Amino acid sequence: xxxxxIYMSVFLLLVTVCTASTSFASLGVREPEEEGYHLWGVxxxxxxxxxxxxxxxxxxxxxxxxxxxxxIYLLIKxxxxxxGQEGSPPKLTKISRVGWVLIPVFIFMADDLxxxxxxxxxxxxxxxxPENSYEIELESAMWSWNFTYPDGVEAMNELRVPVGxxxxxxxxxxxxxxxxxxxxxKVKEDSMPGRVTYMWFLPKDxxxxxxxxxxxxxxxxxxxxxxxxxxxxxxxNTWMAEEKAKLGKGGA
Amino acid sequence: xSGKKGFGTTLKxxxxxxxxxxxxxxxLIGSFAAFAVxxxxxxxxxxxxxxxxxxxTDPNTYNVMLYFHGAAMILxxxxxxxxxxxxxxxxxxxxxxxxxxxxxxxxLSLWLFWMGIVLALLTFVxxxxxxxxxxxxxxxxxxxxxxxxxxxxxxxxxxxxxIAGGVNLLTTIIYMRAPGMRWFKLNMFVWCxxxxxxxxxxxxxxxxxxxxxxxxxxxxxxxFFDPSAGGxxxxxxxxxxxxxxxxxxxxxxxxxxxxxxxxxxxxxxxIFNYKVAVLGGVGGIVLMSGEVWVHHLYTSxxxxxxxxxxxxxxxxxSIPVGICVISMVGxxxxxxxxYKTPMLYAVGFIFLFLIGGLTGIPHAVAALDLHLxxxxxxxxxxxxVMAVSGTFAVIGGTYYLFPKMSGKMCNEGLGKIGFALTxxxxxxxxxxxxxxxxxxxxxxxxxxxxxxxxxxxxxIITYGAFILGLGVLVTFINWIHALIWxxxxxxxxxxxxxxxxxxxxxxGPGNWAEVPDCTNxxxxxxxxx
Numbered sequence: 149x150x151x152x153x154i155y156m157s158v159f160l161l162l163v164t165v166c167t168a169s170t171s172f173a174s175l176g177v178r179e180p181e182e183e184g185y186h187l188w189g190v191x192x193x194x195x196x197x198x199x200x201x202x203x204x205x206x207x208x209x210x211x212x213x214x215x216x217x218x219x220i221y222l223l224i225k226x227x228x229x230x231x232g233q234e235g236s237p238p239k240l241t242k243i244s245r246v247g248w249v250l251i252p253v254f255i256f257m258a259d260d261l262x263x264x265x266x267x268x269x270x271x272x273x274x275x276x277x278p279e280n281s282y283e284i285e286l287e288s289a290m291w292s293w294n295f296t297y298p299d300g301v302e303a304m305n306e307l308r309v310p311v312g313x314x315x316x317x318x319x320x321x322x323x324x325x326x327x328x329x330x331x332x333x334k335v336k337e338d339s340m341p342g343r344v345t346y347m348w349f350l351p352k353d354x355x356x357x358x359x360x361x362x363x364x365x366x367x368x369x370x371x372x373x374x375x376x377x378x379x380x381x382x383x384x385n386t387w388m389a390e391e392k393a394k395l396g397k398g399g400a
Numbered sequence: 401x402s403g404k405k406g407f408g409t410t411l412k413x414x415x416x417x418x419x420x421x422x423x424x425x426x427x428l429i430g431s432f433a434a435f436a437v438x439x440x441x442x443x444x445x446x447x448x449x450x451x452x453x454x455x456x457t458d459p460n461t462y463n464v465m466l467y468f469h470g471a472a473m474i475l476x477x478x479x480x481x482x483x484x485x486x487x488x489x490x491x492x493x494x495x496x497x498x499x500x501x502x503x504x505x506x507x508l509s510l511w512l513f514w515m516g517i518v519l520a521l522l523t524f525v526x527x528x529x530x531x532x533x534x535x536x537x538x539x540x541x542x543x544x545x546x547x548x549x550x551x552x553x554x555x556x557x558x559x560x561x562x563i564a565g566g567v568n569l570l571t572t573i574i575y576m577r578a579p580g581m582r583w584f585k586l587n588m589f590v591w592c593x594x595x596x597x598x599x600x601x602x603x604x605x606x607x608x609x610x611x612x613x614x615x616x617x618x619x620x621x622x623x624f625f626d627p628s629a630g631g632x633x634x635x636x637x638x639x640x641x642x643x644x645x646x647x648x649x650x651x652x653x654x655x656x657x658x659x660x661x662x663x664x665x666x667x668x669x670x671i672f673n674y675k676v677a678v679l680g681g682v683g684g685i686v687l688m689s690g691e692v693w694v695h696h697l698y699t700s701x702x703x704x705x706x707x708x709x710x711x712x713x714x715x716x717x718s719i720p721v722g723i724c725v726i727s728m729v730g731x732x733x734x735x736x737x738x739y740k741t742p743m744l745y746a747v748g749f750i751f752l753f754l755i756g757g758l759t760g761i762p763h764a765v766a767a768l769d770l771h772l773x774x775x776x777x778x779x780x781x782x783x784x785v786m787a788v789s790g791t792f793a794v795i796g797g798t799y800y801l802f803p804k805m806s807g808k809m810c811n812e813g814l815g816k817i818g819f820a821l822t823x824x825x826x827x828x829x830x831x832x833x834x835x836x837x838x839x840x841x842x843x844x845x846x847x848x849x850x851x852x853x854x855x856x857x858x859x860i861i862t863y864g865a866f867i868l869g870l871g872v873l874v875t876f877i878n879w880i881h882a883l884i885w886x887x888x889x890x891x892x893x894x895x896x897x898x899x900x901x902x903x904x905x906x907x908g909p910g911n912w913a914e915v916p917d918c919t920n921x922x923x924x925x926x927x928x929x
Contacts, residue, residue: 158687161687162687162688162691165716170708170712170713193767196767197767197770197771200767200768201768204761204762205762207761208758208759208761211758212754212758215729215754216751216754218729219729219750219751222729222732223732226667226732226733226734226735227736227738227739228668228736228737228738233668234668234736234926234927235667235668235669235735235736235926235927237669237670237672237734238733238734240673245673248672248673248726248730249673249676249680249723252722252723252726253719253722253723256719256722257719260715260716260719261712261715263761263765264711264712264715264765266765267711267765267767267768268708268711268766268767271704271707271708271711271766273767274770323543324537324538324539325537325540325700327699327774329774329840331839331840332840334770334771335770335771336699336770336771336773336774338700338701340627340633340634340701341539341628342628342631342632342633343633343634343701345701358840358850360842360850360851362699362773362774362775362842362843363537363774364533364537364540364844365540366463366531366540366544367459367460367531368459369463369846370844370845370848371847
């Protein structure tokens with residue numbers, strides 16, 4: 149009876165804490181329906197990443213440096229001065245005991261929920277592809293990336309995309325779990341058999357970027373790489389027309 | 401009876417022992433053997449990665465070595481060294497028990513663990529060794545030519561050993577405390593290991609079921625993880641991390657515990673805010689340990705709502721861990737810190753753990769983790785937070801207990817050289833790994849020819865790894881030297897107030913001539929006499 153009561157109260161406590169903190173964090177989140185909901189008005193996830201990264205780095209460096217300085221100070225100040233010296237532990241009153249819990253907990257919690265809310269908003273940006281996205285299908289296999297464009301054009305290990313258009317990839321896998329990782333666009337998502345996952349990114353400058361596999365997939369895992377080739381709109385259209393022509397010939 | 405016993409008799413005594421101290425020492429030998437082999441393997445891996453392209457191994461061997469490094473370090477070194485060696489040796493002495501509750505069960509779990517070690521070492525002998533990484537994600541582990549059953553049995557045997565050990569030592573803590581040893585008189589180490597055992601008992605069966613289903617899928621033709629027959633690939637990943645994230649706390653809690661005790665002894669001070677550290681810190685970690693596992697699956701196509709929910713709970717777990725760290729650093733306040741080798745490892749631990757903990761925050765933020773997941777950044781993070789922190793805790797704890805276990809003192813000079821080398825080596829290796837990971841170097845890569853610009857950083861990491869290896873080698877030499885030529889230790893060389901130091905070094909059978917009376921006992925009664 150007692151055990152059940154303890155179990156129930158612990159369970160309820162956990163549920164309350166989780167719900168309360170999640171809903172509290174959600175107060176600071178801007179939802180996709182809102183006008184200009186993106187963090188810092190940035191609608192490109194990679195750029196949002198850089199902003200949030202800087203913020204989190206400042207946060208953890210500040211905590212780390214303050215904490216290290218305090219620790220080093222204590223380590224030097226309270227070193228043993230003579231043989232047989234004993235410590236003189238501070239006598240904590242009940243209030244200071246509780247204070248030493250509540251104050252750090254509230255500082256941590258405020259910081260945590262602030263970061264959580266910002267991370268959640270950026271997450272919404274990452275997971276909400278724009279309306280005008282160019283949709284490409286991806287089927288990964290051991291060990292290649294196979295792309296299919298809307299008009300049936302196919303490409304392997306080379307993803308050619310027009311500059312300035314959001315690219316939405318719908319991904320699945322023929323055999324094992326792979327993960328398409330685009331380090332320059334700060335995004336990755338697993339592709340696996342039996343499920344369709346998605347990710348999107350915004351190519352802003354023409355050029356060649358690395359595409360590589362991030363989920364262990366066997367002997368050739370580290371050789372499973374390719375290129376994202378970001379082309380000017382005209383070049384891309386020319387290339388697409390050529391590919392379509394080839395496709396037509398092949399079909400005829 | 402002649403004074404000298406033959407080697408055969410001694411060996412027989414050790415093999416058939418049910419004494420918790422000998423069991424603990426045998427755990428120590430087994431786990432350090434796994435650590436040494438897995439460490440050498442790590443150096444070979446680093447040599448391979450120091451330049452792009454194939455250098456000294458081929459991808460197949462490389463993957464098998466990575467599998468072995470991960471499995472042996474976690475299942476063969478970290479968990480057995482902390483919950484096997486330290487807990488078995490120290491815990492009954494700290495609560496004033498003559499032995500553990502079920503000595504024969506204890507011997508069984510010890511020899512199961514040794515079977516696991518032998519099985520893991522056989523990886524390099526059998527024809528098709530597993531190359532599925534210690535995570536063993538299907539479908540690769542099902543289609544791989546490697547021997548998945550081998551992986552399953554290693555995990556299951558280690559799992560049985562942990563469950564038997566957990567039941568045994570929890571019972572010991574609950575029923576076998578010396579008279580007058582009340583709950584809030586227990587050492588931090590006892591609280592922390594008790595918490596770790598609770599986590600073990602709740603979560604290990606889940607891992608057992610996951611790896612069993614994996615072998616059923618591969619060898620018996622079931623379809624738990626096969627989507628073409630209605631199974632689900634993600635099911636395994638969820639089951640696996642449902643255990644394997646809490647396993648991080650199984651490693652973390654005992655290392656916090658032993659470091660608390662070392663710091664209190666050498667700072668000659670009480671644990672700062674002891675009750676709060678126990679209830680809020682240790683208790684909080686136990687309560688929250690089971691509700692954060694999805695942060696390993698941020699990029700795995702889980703539903704968005706659970707990724708966000710677990711992001712908030714993951715970020716919040718910094719609170720109980722923070723309470724523990726505040727208590728640990730608070731223990732230094734108004735102390736009289738004496739820098740002996742175990743204390744140096746404890747100080748190193750604080751800083752390594754701090755770096756590891758803080759770099760967990762960008763990982764916890766799901767949106768940032770989309771870039772960091774499965775790169776060297778996460779490798780660096782978990783090596784800071786459990787690998788080198790754990791190694792520092794185990795080595796520091798072994799230095800601390802060395803006089804008690806062997807009756808000999810270690811050489812302080814060699815100890816300090818070993819510490820300096822390990823500390824510099826760890827930071828050089830794993831801090832540089834953060835930079836490589838941030839630049840987009842994925843983990844488990846044999847070759848990075850398409851990212852040649854990372855070669856110079858990779859070289860620094862390799863140098864760091866060798867410095868780290870040298871430090872560990874110096875430490876081993878120091879211990880062997882002390883065992884043979886060490887000065888004789890007194891019963892309480894560190895002047896600790898804990899119960900384990902009131903008996904002889906090494907303690908005889910039954911630990912104390914008569915059961916100690918703990919009515920007026922306090923393990924942290926420093927500065928009050």
